[in-house]
Amino acid sequence: MTRFRESVRSLLREQVLNAAYDLVAARGWSGLRLAPVARIAGISRQTLYNEFGSKEAVGRALVEREAERFLLGIQQELDAHRDDLEAAAAAGVGFTLQQAADNSLIKAVLTAARGGDDHLLAYLTTRPEPVFNTATAMLDAYAADAWPEVDEESRHLAVEVIVRLTVSHIVQPAASPEESARRIAKITVRTAQYVRPDPAPGAADDSLPA
Template sequence: MAAARSTFRESVRSLLREQLLDAASESLMAGGWHQLKMADVARVVGVSRQTVYNEFGNKTSLGEALAMREADRFLDGVATTLDEHPDDLLDAITAAVEYTLTEAEVNPLLKAILTATRGGATELLPFVTTRSGPILAAATRVLLTYLNDHWPEIELDEAERALVVESIVRLVVSHLVMPLAPAADVARQISWLASRILRQPSPER
């Protein structure tokens, strides 16, 4: 009985957390980071402001939770894109990078987060820079899983594979934060660089 009550409480709390994140997401997309208020999130869901603080601690932690939830959804799309190219590693990397950069510009929540960081919202900037560890780790796992599943013959040991993949992910993130060229061009450039490291035939740049 006690276990059932505990499971029920966890389910209720999980549902509440999702509702709070949904409300915060709508607020962020509508008015930007600076207009997002904990009290407004509470009012939309129908709970007290203290309930929001109890769940997330502060606005910065709420933003981090938003970024992580959207990153998880986003990376599902990256994994699907990679798996659509099981026989051509560089095509897979090109497609995944282009998907990442393009989706970041059209996904309303991702665009709101990135626009805020480019505009000087210092509370959000660490989520894609100094405190981006969880997102980087998740993205690295997605690409590393694809590489190990489809390209075990590449002559790199486990540590070398992890280093190559993490370097590619960090390079993509840098273009997310500060884009300098069209997504398709960046994707081809990163794929060309990957071909040098992975000793694969170079794609046309």
């Protein structure tokens, strides 16, 4: 019974967040109201308030859900380039910047911030346990496993650099996602003091035909 209730609650939250996402995409953050969210999700306002409590809580959950999706996509990009830190960094940053440029919620967050309402933007940067901290922890753990030859201090610095620069380019793009990703990747590699290790003696060279 407990598992069933958890499944129902998870489904309810997804319905609410899907409805909220569509409304924010159509009307912006300032146009989001909980009554329409409840109606579109097919639940009562009281049920919505019982689950989330406030518009701000819905916003925080929206940002956290999108961040989780971003991080899963980033990990897939990193997995495809584990043999080359610079290529991995460029792929991860490029994916993030391109997705952010196309993401309706991110656009709404930035539009609201430029209009003076930085409530949702704060969840990315300054609120307790912001997305910034989650991304930093995930990338640091990933880098420690994938590139153990980078010393701990350099790794911490490189991860902080890539996260901060990526967020900065999401908020205020300076070039195309591809060019920004290339530059951020180079800065990250230099910060990490990374030198691609030579193949082990006897290992196959992928650059040569079999």
